[in-house]
Structure formats: C-alpha cells, structure tokens
Amino acid sequence: MENGFPFHWFLIAFAAYTALLFVISWLTARKAGSSSFFSGDRKAPWPVVAYGMVGASISGVTFISVPGNVWAQNFFYMPLVLGFVGGYAVVAEVLLPLYFRKNLTSIYTYLGERLGRRSHLTGTTFFMISRLLGAAVRILAVIVVFNTFIPRGFIEATSGTFAFTLVTVVFLVLLYLYTYRGGVKTIIWTDVLQTTFMLLAVGLAIWHICRDMGWNFGGMWAALSSAENPLTPGHGYTDWFDWNWSNGTNALKQFVAGIFITIAMTGLDQAMIQKSLACKDLKAAKKNMYTTSLIIVAVNLFFLLLGALLCVYASSKGGFEALGISRTDELFPAVASRCLGFGVCLFFLIGLISASYPSAGAAMTSLTTSFCFDFLGFGKREDLSEERKERIRKWVHAFVALAFLAIILALYLLSNDSVINLVYKLASYTYGPLLGIFFFGILTKCRARDAATPWIAAASPLLCLAFNILGKRYLGFDLGFTLLIVNGLITFALMWLFRKRQ
Secondary structure, eight states: OOOOSOHHHHHHHHHHHHHHHHHHHHHHHTTOOHHHHHHGGGOBOHHHHHHHHHHHHSOHHHHHHHHHHHHHHTTTTHHHHHHHHHHHHHIIIIIHHHHHHTTOSSTTHHHHHHTOHHHHHHHHHHHHHHHHHHHHHHHHHHHHHHHTTSOHHHHHHHOHHHHHHHHHHHHHHHHHHHTTTTTHHHHHHHHHHHHHHHHHHHHHHHHHHHHHHTOOHHHHHHHHHHOBOTTSTTOBTTOOOBOOTTSTTBHHHHHHHHHHHHIIIIITOHHHHHHHHTBSSHHHHHHHHHHHHHHHHHHHHHHHHHHHHHHHHHHHTTOTTTTTOOSGGGHHHHHHHHTSHHHHHHHHHHHHHHHHHHHHHHHHHHHHHHIIIIISOTTTOTTSOHHHHHHHHHHHHHHHHHHHHHHHHHHHHHTOHHHHHHHHHHHHHTHHHHHHHHHHHHHOOOBOOGGGHHHHHHHHHHHHHHHHHHIIIIIOOOOGGGHHHHHHHHHHHHHHHTOBOO
C-alpha cells in the first residue's frame, strides 16, 4: 500500500509500544530462572492465560487476512471457528490430563516414552520445521508492511534490501531481548497487553466507519445484511454457510476441520500448549482452554464484522480499484491508511505490532524449549547444573533468532510469492504427521516400529498432496482445511500397518 502516514509518528508509536513491552518484561523476569523461562514456575493465573492466548492465536497475518478474506468468502470462516470449540474440548479432556499426569515441559517427550527415541525426535523435528517456516513467513509479511512506513528516499539511497534487513534485525533483536530472561512467564503477561491493543484497533476502525456512514448498530447491521457480494452470487457478506460440497469453504468440512486444526495446532504445538502448562494445575488449565475457546469465537466474529464493514465502506468510496486494492490482504491496511484518519491508522499500526509480537515470541520461546528438552535432554541430564543449563538455554535462544533472520532474508531475496506460499503450505502440512503419531500413541496400545516413524512422517504429507491434486483435477473436490485430517489419518494408518506385532 502507498502510505502517507508520517514516519516520525511510526517511530514514536513503535518505540513507545516496545518500551511498554520491556517494562512488563522487566517486571515479570525479575528473579527468573530456567523454570520461569520454560514453565512460568507453574503459577500463571488461568484467566490471564486465556485472554492472552487470543493474541498468540491471531498473528499479524491473521490480523490483516481475516477481515480481508470477507471480500472473497463472506463469513464462511465461521464454521471453522465453531469447530475450534470442539477442538479445545478435546485438548482439555484428552491431551492436558496426559501432559499434567506426566509432568511434561516439552510435550514431545511423551512420544519418546510411549513410542521410542526416533518417534520422539521425529515429532520434535516436524514441530520445529512447522514453527520456523510458519512463523518466519508471518514475520516476513508484517515486516513488509512495516517497510512501507520507511521514507522512499532512504530505501532508494541504501537499496531496498538494506532497509528491509535493518527492519528485520531490529524486530528480531527486540523480540529476542524481551523474551531473553522471562520466556513463557513474560509472554503470558505481554500477550494480555497485545490482545488488548489488537482488539482496540479493530474496535476503533469499526466505530470510525459507522460514524462516517452515519450508522447506529441497527443501521450498520441492516446495511451489511442487505449487501450482496458480487464475487459470490447469491450470498451476502454476512452469510455463514457454504453448502457446496466441492468447495474448500463447505460448512461441514470447515467445522470438522476446525476441530482437528485446534487439536494439532494448539494441543500438539509446544508454543501454544506451553502457556497452559504454566497454570498451577490441571483444573486451572482446563478452565483456560474452555474460556479461550469462547473468546476465540467472539474475537473472530469481531474481525469478520470489520471485514464486512470494510467491503461496504470501500464500495462507498469508489470501489476497490479506486483505492488501489487488488488483493484481500490489502483491504484493511489500505482503508485504514487512506480513509479512516490519523488516529485509526496509528491504532492499526499498534494493532499490527500487537498481533505480531505474541506469535513470534511464542515461536522463539517454544523452539528454544523444545530443542533444550528434546534434543539436549534437559529434563533427564543430572550432569548439568542449573547455571550450565541457563547458559546453554541463552545460546539456543540466540541461535533460534538467527535462524529466523536467515529464513526471512532468504524468502525476501527470492521475492517470489509462489515460493513463499509453498513454504507456508509446507509448514501446514507438517502438523498432519504430528496428529497421526500422537493419536497412535494415545488411542492404541500397540508398539510402534520406531525406526519406521521418520519415513512414515515424511511419506504422509507427500501422499496427502498427491491425493489433493488428483481430487481437484479429476473429481473437482478440494480438501480445503480437511487436508490436515487426511494427512493425520494417513500417518495413523501407516503407523498401524507397520506396528510391531506381538
């Protein structure tokens, strides 16, 4: 987007918000040790964790994409969100009791106890690939938006690559420093701040649009209900259900997929589950999960409401082309910066920062935790003193930050949307094997053929990709988000087929 927002205000907003994060980081990290970094000392209040997990669930990409996606898919995202509730229930009643009973810090150590060392390392590796690639692409998308606030003269004088590298390094250094000592203990409390500012940004945009259009709540809803989306004939922007079975947005497929997406990307993801494990006991962690599920539904509906308003508002301002909007991800940034005034644009920027820090910080902390416990054996090695563990943990934390930097710069230098999309899809494919391996261990009493697990985990996404390509080509059937379920089922079936027979 072309941006007319004053650069000095961008710097002031970024610096002020980051300073506030560091104040919270300092307060929460005092007297912090390895236990605070990895598990928050098991003292996190569950209402705080539940509210803050919203910020961790909604990345900077989601902050932009969910409202923009209404332009192409109306409210068809909501059945997926409703499925999240069922997924959170499974996490609360099946996975959390397992994790607390075994007193896990890294959830992948369960795979080693149940299935063997190679299964353990396979699960950890697939998680780390998912988190590294997925978080890197999300950070890249946000930094590209940040880059638009830098004066064009500076970019032209220093070359665009230097300016982008500078912004990336600053972002990652700040991210590293504010999670340096407190780890998950800090992230739990900064997530609260970030969730609040993210919701304030969305709420302020909704209020400004309604005021500009002269709508009260009833007038707003009447206008949205009567607006038909020209891209989906027969549907309005606020329609929730697509019953066309061949579409990836089919309501039933979305709902079922929502359940399994939450199980895989929350219940089997160290970054997400680590916050729940920081609660004092299982009862508190369950309350956190159920509360989070309800908040997630309300927040996503809030985002979609904004998206419908942005579509109607953009049409009233001459249409999408008149505002220079060609892609769904450009809708919210373009309207915020060009039509909603200085205040909304400022809060949009703060909201974007707020949505970016939690997921990136959680990824950095969880990758450090996973590497220390799953590859270095922190939970079992009695030859390492606490001081020695703390020094190693800091080096691993720094290495994770450098890995993010390398991947982000490589993706930027490629400057190829198809490559970036491929990387993002690859990250999503890797959750399927995690789903299959975990539930083979939970739902069966069979012994795994441990040596075969890495090969099964590598083959399953490839088989799933082939199945989806052939289905779309010859049957006109798109798996959509249910691709994760098929991926997990293939992994489960192969684990069963190659199990050790007694």
